[in-house]
Each structure stands twice: as C-alpha cells, then as structure tokens.
Amino acid sequence: xxxIKDNLxxxxxxxxxxxxxxxxxxxxxxxxxxxKTKPLSMIEEARRAGVTDFGENRVQEALExxxxxxxxxxxxxxxxxxxxxxxxxxIFDMIHSVDRLSLGQELDRRLQAEGRTLPVLIxxxxxxxxxxxxxxxxxxxxLAEQLSGLPGLSVRGLMTIPAFTPxxxxxxxxxxxxxxxxxxxxxxxxxxxxxxxxxxxxSHDFEVxxxxxxxMVRVGTAVFGAR
Numbered sequence: 394x395x396x397i398k399d400n401l402x403x404x405x406x407x408x409x410x411x412x413x414x415x416x417x418x419x420x421x422x423x424x425x426x427x428x429k430t431k432p433l434s435m436i437e438e439a440r441r442a443g444v445t446d447f448g449e450n451r452v453q454e455a456l457e458x459x460x461x462x463x464x465x466x467x468x469x470x471x472x473x474x475x476x477x478x479x480x481x482x483x484i485f486d487m488i489h490s491v492d493r494l495s496l497g498q499e500l501d502r503r504l505q506a507e508g509r510t511l512p513v514l515i516x517x518x519x520x521x522x523x524x525x526x527x528x529x530x531x532x533x534x535x536l537a538e539q540l541s542g543l544p545g546l547s548v549r550g551l552m553t554i555p556a557f558t559p560x561x562x563x564x565x566x567x568x569x570x571x572x573x574x575x576x577x578x579x580x581x582x583x584x585x586x587x588x589x590x591x592x593x594x595x596s597h598d599f600e601v602x603x604x605x606x607x608x609m610v611r612v613g614t615a616v617f618g619a620r
Contacts, residue, residue: 397435397616398442404615411600422603425468425592427613433458435617440465448489448611452477459484470552470592470611472526475499482507489552489592489611492516492528497540504545512549514592515540517574519567520556527553530574537578541585550590550608551575561598568593568605575606 404424412419428436429450436447436458445464449455450471459467466486473481473490478499481488491497491513504511515536518527528536533551540548551574555567571593579588594602596615603610 395618397438397618400616400618401439401442401444404612407600407615408603408610411603415604415606417603422607423609424616425470425609425611426616427470427595427611428458428617429454429471429613431613431617436465439616444616448613449485452480452484455484456480468611479503482509482511485511487512487514487549489514490516490526491540491546492518492526492536494536494539497536497543497546501543501545510545510547512547513540514550514552514590515548516552516554517571519553519570519574522556525554525556530570533574534578534581537581537586538583541583548586550588550592551578552592554595555593555598557597561601564594564598565601565605568602568607572606 408422409419412422423446425446425448426439426444427448446466446468448468448470469481469485469488471490473496475496482500482503515533516527517530517533518525537548540546551571553567553571555564571591575588575591590608591606592609594607594610596612599610599612
C-alpha cells in the first residue's frame with residue numbers, strides 16, 4: 394500500500410517530466426496538496442514528507458483544521474460566499490476563487506478591518522459551463538481593473554477549473570485560454586495587479602496544465618489517494 398510520501402515522489406516526478414517537456418524549471422511550479430475531506434493525520438503525514446501548501450474547498454471544514462501557528466500555507470480553492478468572507482480572511486494565506494466585484498469588496502472590507510492585505514487570484518470560467526464558477530474570459534480584464542482599487546486585495550493572477558473529461562488533453566484549450574487571458578491582462582499594465590500566477594491543473598491533468606504554463610497545480614487524489 395502506497396504511503397503519502399510514496400505518492401509525492403510520483404507526483405514530483407510527473408511535475409519534473411512535464412516541466413522538462415515545456416522547457417521549464419520544475420522548481421518554478423508550486424504543488425498545492427488538496428486536503429479537502431482529509432483528516433489532520435493525513436495532512437501531518439504530508440507535512441512530514443515536505444508539503445508546505447494545502448488547498449481547502451470549504452471555509453467551514455478549513456476552520457476545523459487550520460491553526461494559525463501550524464507553519465503551513467493554506468489556500469482556499471473552492472467557491473466563497475460573501476457571508477463566509479470574515480472567516481476566510483482570518484485563516485487563508487491565498488484565495489484562488491474571486492470571481493466578482495461584490496465578493497472582492499466584501500473581502501476588502503474585512504481585510505481592512507483586520508489591518509492586512511491578502512493575495513488573491515481571479516477565477517475564470519474557461520469552459521463556458523453554467524455550473525462552473527468564474528468570470529467569463531472576456532470580462533476578466535474589467536474585473537482585474539475593478540479589484541485593483543481595493544487596497545486589501547493583492548491580485549496575483551488567475552485560476553480555472555476546466556470541464557472534467559477522461560482525456561487530459563481535452564483540458565488543454567481551457568488551460569491555454571487562461572494563459573492567453575493572463576497575458577492580455579498583464580499587457581494592460583494595471584497598477585497594483587500582478588499576473589505571475591496561473592493556478593490550474595489537478596491530479597489527472599496537471600501535466601498538461603504545466604505544459605501550458607501553470608505555476609500552481611492543485612493535486613488531491615494523486616497525493617492522498619482516492620476519497
């Protein structure tokens with residue numbers, strides 16, 4: 394039976410091979426171990442194996458896991474409701490799922506009250522699925538401009554969740570679209586907005602995401618095993 398340490402060896406090997414194919418340095422790609430539904434014992438095992446960054450989907454579950462002095466970096470990778478913003482700004486180190494101005498304004502209000510700033514990513518819907526969260530690609534630049542005026546937020550880049558298909562290659566157009574959207578926003582030179590992070594790719598397709606420019610990959614099953 395594979396341990397989390399064994400799984401991580403395989404994941405890092407996959408990252409290295411994908412980076413080599415893309416002519417990139419593997420060290421430039423950040424692994425976010427998706428720990429949703431996983432107990433603290435498995436998270437601690439991953440910590441001992443060298444994982445520093447974890448991703449959670451739900452604020453309520455994260456509140457039960459995250460300790461402010463645990464030394465890990467915690468990423469909110471799931472959708473965020475405005476009424477959970479006050480909790481999210483206290484426990485997360487980065488929020489990947491800002492997809493509308495009203496959410497950004499609520500986060501900014503809470504962050505200013507806390508006296509801090511928070512790195513965020515704009516979630517983009519690259520699959521045109523109505524069930525998927527995210528701003529439409531052709532509106533992402535406008536949202537970036539709007540968020541740039543909120544002092545509590547530090548916009549660092551973009552995130553997407555493509556439609557799931559068995560063939561990872563089917564996700565390539567979505568990843569490419571996110572990269573092109575990032576490039577378009579970056580070329581606009583919006584003051585206070587950085588576009589140095591693309592968060593895309595999960596257990597079954599993160600190699601393709603890396604080939605298309607992912608800087609962060611969100612990997613759960615390949616690290617922790619099937620739920």
